[in-house]
Amino acid sequence: MKQDIKWIKYSLTSTFFIILVITIFNYRVDSLGIFGNSSYLLDGAKALTNGKMIAGLRNYDERAFQALIIKNLKVKNDIIAIGSSRSLQIRKRFVTHKKDINFFNHSVTGAILNDYISIIGAYESIKGYLPSTIILGIDPWIFNKNSEHNKWQSISEYYNFEIAKIYNKKPKSRVKINTTKWKQLINYDYTLANINFFKTLLKNGGKAFYITNRIDIDDTIKESDGSRHYEYKRRYIKEDRVKREAIKYTQGKVYLISNYNKLSNIKLFEDFIKYLKSRGVNIIFYLPPYNPISYDILSKNRKYRYIDIVEKYLKKFAKEMNIELKGSYNPHIYNFKNRDFADGMHSHDEVVKKIFE
Structure with missing residues (x-):
């Protein structure tokens, strides 16, 4: 009996110690900047807003990064783009050739409507202005209730601020404990992410990213306008691999x-757009095309009919609101081929360049 009690005490102590070590490790490494212990995001934001290109930055909180960029802007942005990773290749040189026009791409992976509102809210809350032109890269899932996630909650204060602006109400002041945030201390996936991040730091001499003045390097690069270049294996992927x-x-x-069962978030989306229009903002809808092989397969499957339904809705709404619409989910309209894409839904530069010509 005593031996059993001793074993239980030993097991509990060991378990507690392991959990404590994991908790401290995740809190200190904090690869996504969830707990504010990583200065590398601030350093990266300052580098970009000082006109530098950065490379090697991975596994980070893209939303928090956008807020830091906005806080550290040295100029007033005239044009911004917001969308998902499918819009990250919208570059200033594709949008305007005027040197006195300031542009930044604030797109984040898997962007949903809440991301648009939060990032615009950051501009109004932090900088006190709205860019004169906003390009919204709109993906079909924006109106799919079942695609919603909570990644945007790291900048939810700006979402709440902007919602109050849209509906002309006072922002709700409430203290809410973010349980999702603190659960990351013992989250298995976050622990793995932190281990990989720690390995990267050791490999790169303690640096989470580095500054570069070249695009022709085999790494993920962020230009000073926020747009992204992929590493070589995606940038120069072979056609047969893209097809697969x-x-x-x-x-x-x-x-x-x-x-995808129905169109959701329509009222909030339209109220958001109408608010921006009422503030004199020029809005451009950008519909990123799919790879023609993927599009042809999806368009024949009734399960994915909302790709077409969303595009028809956006065209109708854009016409009603006198909003310019560029692009299409249908790549055949622009005669895009498999070689113009890196996979089933991400394009090469040529696609974005042609659409914005």
Whole structure:
């Protein structure tokens, strides 16, 4: 009996010690900047807003990064772009050739409507102005209730601020404990992410990113305008590999557009757009095309009919609101080929450049 009690005490002590070590490790490494212990995001934001290009930055909180960029802006941005990773290749030189026009791409992976509102809210809350032109890269999942996630909550204060602006109400002042945030201290996936991040730091001499003045390097690069270049294996991917990736993309659960039952968030979206229009903002809708192989497979499957439904809705609403609409989910309209894409839903530069010409 005593031996059993001793073993239980030992097991509990060991378990507690392991959890404590994991908790401290995740809190200190904090690769996503969830707990505010990583200065590398601030350093990266300052580098970009000082006109530098950075490379090697991975596994970070993209939303918090955008807020830091806005806080550290040295100029007043005239044009901004917000969308998902499918809009990250909108570059200043594709949008305008005027040197006196300031542009920044604030797109984040898997962007949803709450991200748009939060990032615009950051401009109004932090800088006290709205950019004169806002390009919204709109993906079909924006109106899919079942695609919603909580990544935007790291900048939810700006969402609440902007919602109050849209509906002309006072922002709700409430203290809420973010349980999702603190659960990350013992989250398995976050622990793995921190281990990988720690390995990267050791490999790169303690640096989470580095400054570069070249695009022709084999790494993920952020230009000073916020747009992104992929590493070589995606930038120069072979056509047959792209074809396989495009087919693979349509199998199983398709990214954020599976389980699409109806158009949601329409009222909030339209109220948001009408608010921006009332403030004199010029809005451009950008519909990023899919790879033609992926598009042809998806368009024949009734499960993914909302790709077409969303595009028809956006065209109708844009016409009603006198909003310019560029692009289409349908790549055949622009005669895009498999070679113009990196996978089933991400394009090469040529696609974005042609659409914005």
